[in-house]
Amino acid sequence: MRFKVFAGAMMMAAASALSAQSGYTIVMKMTPATGNPVNATLKTAGDKMRLEADLAGMMPGGGRGGMDASGAYMLPNAGKLTMVMPNMVNPMGGGTGFAIIIDPATMGMTGRGAAAPAEDFTVQDMGAGESIAGHPTHRYKMTGASGGAAEVWVATDIPGLNYKTFASAFGAQFSGASANVASKLPANGFALKVVSTNNGATTTMEVTQVDKSNFEPSVFEVPAGITPMDIGGMMGRGRRGGGN
Numbered sequence: 001m002r003f004k005v006f007a008g009a010m011m012m013a014a015a016s017a018l019s020a021q022s023g024y025t026i027v028m029k030m031t032p033a034t035g036n037p038v039n040a041t042l043k044t045a046g047d048k049m050r051l052e053a054d055l056a057g058m059m060p061g062g063g064r065g066g067m068d069a070s071g072a073y074m075l076p077n078a079g080k081l082t083m084v085m086p087n088m089v090n091p092m093g094g095g096t097g098f099a100i101i102i103d104p105a106t107m108g109m110t111g112r113g114a115a116a117p118a119e120d121f122t123v124q125d126m127g128a129g130e131s132i133a134g135h136p137t138h139r140y141k142m143t144g145a146s147g148g149a150a151e152v153w154v155a156t157d158i159p160g161l162n163y164k165t166f167a168s169a170f171g172a173q174f175s176g177a178s179a180n181v182a183s184k185l186p187a188n189g190f191a192l193k194v195v196s197t198n199n200g201a202t203t204t205m206e207v208t209q210v211d212k213s214n215f216e217p218s219v220f221e222v223p224a225g226i227t228p229m230d231i232g233g234m235m236g237r238g239r240r241g242g243g244n
Contacts (some may be wrong), residue, residue, distance in 0.1 A: 020214040021045035024161060026190070027209040030174060033201035040174055042166065043213065048220040050075055051170055075220060076169040077101060082228050092229065099228040104171040120145050123184045129153040132192040133207050142184060144198075150181050153193040158210060161190035172196070176205025 023045025030038045040053040052073040075082045080103050088098040121142040129139030130153070137153040154163070167175035167182035175182065176194030185191065192207040222228060 020216055021048065022212070022214055023048070024158070025209075025211045025213040026161075026207055028174075028205060028207045030176065031204040031206075032173075033203055038174075043215060043219060044161065044166075045213075045215050045220070046160075047165075048215075049166065049169060050220050051174060053174065074170065075222065077228075080104070081170065082222060084222055084226065084228075086223060086226070097223060097226040099222055099226045101228050101230040104173075121148075121150075121181065121184055126151075133210050135192060135210065137192055138186075138189075140185060142181060148196075148198040150177055150194060150196040152177065152181070152185060152191050152195075154185060154189040155192050155210075156189060158190055159188070162187075163189065163191045166190070172203070174205070176203055 023043065026042040026044070028040050028042065030040060032038070038054055040051055043050045043052070050073050052071075071087050072083065072085045075084065080101050082099055082101050084097075084099045086097050089096060090098045092098075121144050124141040124143070126139040126141050129137035131137065132153055132155070135155045135157055138156050140152045140154065142150045142152070155161070163175070163185060164179070164182045164187075167177055168179045172178045175191075177191070177196050181194075181196065182191075190207075191205075192210075194203075194205045196203050
């Protein structure tokens, strides 16, 4: 009997190991030009990403009451983001767990204090940068035609990470740079520090820890029983309805 239990446990462990995806856990801190700093953790494996952020300061009442933003995370979703709040009371149907689909462009996440997204930049290779979170970096300086600027420190020893994909998916509010700025960087490598300035406002993103990790596929999925609500689509229908 004990052997059967042991064998069953070993089979379950083996199945879990086979389904796990190898990747990285990246801890970072965003310091905007205005407002409070935001701590975030990026979990990534292959083309999958999940960004866990301290969103309490963004919620009404600091996330108290039914607006519980603890444990919130965001998943890329065909050019948009699915924001999952597993501990929030569902205002539509009751129960616990709520998710919304948002468009970073319309939610002001693409620029916000970072170098202008549409601006044309010249790139200057500044050579080796300082070590950040225990990793060597290469430093780049970008200057925009109308005054926007960015300095970026890119890790040179972390394979399989793509900062461009991260910046494109989650916007400047979390990556520290617009997709346009990110597009000027090398194809491989991940920015461990970004200091962006636009119209006198400076935003800083700095990575404080990078760890190799294994993730179950469910980490990059919306939990069963939660149906994301597309608030952009609802707002569009509302505007059309209001014009009748």
